[in-house]
Amino acid sequence: MKITTTRFGEIEVAPEEIVEFSEGLLGFEDAHRFVILNTQDGGPFRWLQCLDKGDLAFVIIEPLQFMFAYDLEISDADVEFLGVQAVEDIVLYAIVTIPDNPRDMTANLQGPLVINVKTRRGRQIISNNPAHSLKTSILAAMEDRARRLAAAAQPPADAPASTDSPKKEGRG
Template identity: 60%
Template sequence: MKVTTLRFGEIEISPEEIIEFPEGLLGFDHLHRYVILNTQKDSPFRWLQCVEDGQLAFVIIEPLSFMFSYDLEISDSDAEFLGLKKAEDVILYAIVTIPENVQEMTANLQGPIVINAVNRKARQVISNNPELKLKTRILDEMAKRTEKINSLKPAPTSPKKEDES
């Protein structure tokens, strides 16, 4: 299937790649079919490209690619709606906002995208967790994550000296 997009020109996608949002995304409830594009292999960022409207695409990121932990509770009704059976079937993304100063880019952790990897059904959910913010600064969280990871590494040990007799 060919899709003409604003950013990537004409792209070829297989029907198996399509993610179905039965309710659409917030503000775009009339658009239901998207595909995730990985345009830069070493980047944590992806594009959520609308299949029905080639003009519409969102930058997305997996929260755990820039945060040390991300505790999202998926409600029973969301899990049932998506047909989720196991936690391993969940793929999470946050929509990224990139302002003029890229250093201030943010991720919407309060309204993440939850995808069932098995049936490719998705929903943008709204979390009631007050710790999850609508605008979480990605680079600040990356720095905190790196600091936390470095603090968990064992301290280097100095080589033992042999007794001189």
């Protein structure tokens, strides 16, 4: 099917690419069918383009692309609604807000998008985790993630020095 959008012009969307948000998104309850589009640079950001309203599109990102950890509790009702059979069926996205200064961009971790990649059903849920903010700084979280990953890659200070020479085993 061909869809006309204000941001991308006319795009071709295969039926198996459509993600159905039957309840819509918060503030956009009448927008139900979406497609996820990659950015031209292949970076971590993507577009969630509404097929019902060509002028409605959101920048989205997977939280673990910029955060060290993102623990989201998904209710049994949400799991059932989405038809989830295995955790591998789920992909999480956060809607990104980009102000005039892109360094100040934020992600909504309190209202993530949960998508079952097999059934192509999606739902925006509300996280009750107080650590999940409506406006999480993506740049600050990326810097924190980089520090933590670098620290995790360093051997502990009290670890013995590694030697590359083979050890001889004797018989007792």
